[in-house]
Amino acid sequence: MNIVETARNGATVISLEGILNAAAAPQLKAHLENSDPASPTVIDLTNVEFIDSSGLGALVGFLRKKKTGSGSLKLANLNNRVKRVFEITQAYSLFDVYDDLEAAIGK
Amino acid sequence: MLTATLRAELANIRIAANLARSSAEVFANTHGFTGNIAEFAHAFELSVSEAFTNAVRYGDPSNADAVVHISIESGPGSITITVKDNNPPFDPAPPTPEIQGYPEGGFGLFIIGKLMDEVKCEHEGGGNTLAMTKHIG
Numbered sequence: 001m002n003i004v005e006t007a008r009n010g011a012t013v014i015s016l017e018g019i020l021n022a023a024a025a026p027q028l029k030a031h032l033e034n035s036d037p038a039s040p041t042v043i044d045l046t047n048v049e050f051i052d053s054s055g056l057g058a059l060v061g062f063l064r065k066k067k068t069g070s071g072s073l074k075l076a077n078l079n080n081r082v083k084r085v086f087e088i089t090q091a092y093s094l095f096d097v098y099d100d101l102e103a104a105i106g107k
Numbered sequence: 108m109l110t111a112t113l114r115a116e117l118a119n120i121r122i123a124a125n126l127a128r129s130s131a132e133v134f135a136n137t138h139g140f141t142g143n144i145a146e147f148a149h150a151f152e153l154s155v156s157e158a159f160t161n162a163v164r165y166g167d168p169s170n171a172d173a174v175v176h177i178s179i180e181s182g183p184g185s186i187t188i189t190v191k192d193n194n195p196p197f198d199p200a201p202p203t204p205e206i207q208g209y210p211e212g213g214f215g216l217f218i219i220g221k222l223m224d225e226v227k228c229e230h231e232g233g234g235n236t237l238a239m240t241k242h243i244g
Contacts, residue, residue, distance in 0.1 A: 021160065022117050023120055063209065083148065088221045089174060093207070
């Protein structure tokens, strides 16, 4: 999995690319561990080819950290395969999800 | 029937999931499936990813020779993919994680159950067999 972090309009944008499963989740968790829990963060999922419950778990863990640190986390650009996992697990009820990266950064 | 034996390691999850997706895709294309083939194939890709992950996660980490067996069997109107491990028995119907509690795991069998038409779990011969079936038509 490729992870690219950029700063945009006061927000940290983390762009993920590839497969987000149990083999990749530790890498993502390690990256997110180093982030500031108080900063606004957007995770761009445009190039996530596949996610399963292990990948979702990494995102849920990061969201919990953000909540306890008074930061914010938004997700952008979920494709249909990612959306399906969010629908089955009802993860939509936890996350702020946007169809567009600019909208996620701007709000 | 097509079978594959993979070492029980996380790096092989993707091989198992890709095998499941491509097999389901070919099955749907050659058996008159009229629905969304990408969704049909993704259901198996995701389910096998979850099942293989569980097989690795709950295996004996000290056993470097541990393997997971995948088998794919099709009939005229159904396809079944089976994941077999050598692990202790597990609860085939664990409680569904409450999403509002920010669970970081525990969704594997729940997701499989949502995606498949039939799920059969057996423990015999020192291992677990999880058979996942979808019907067409």
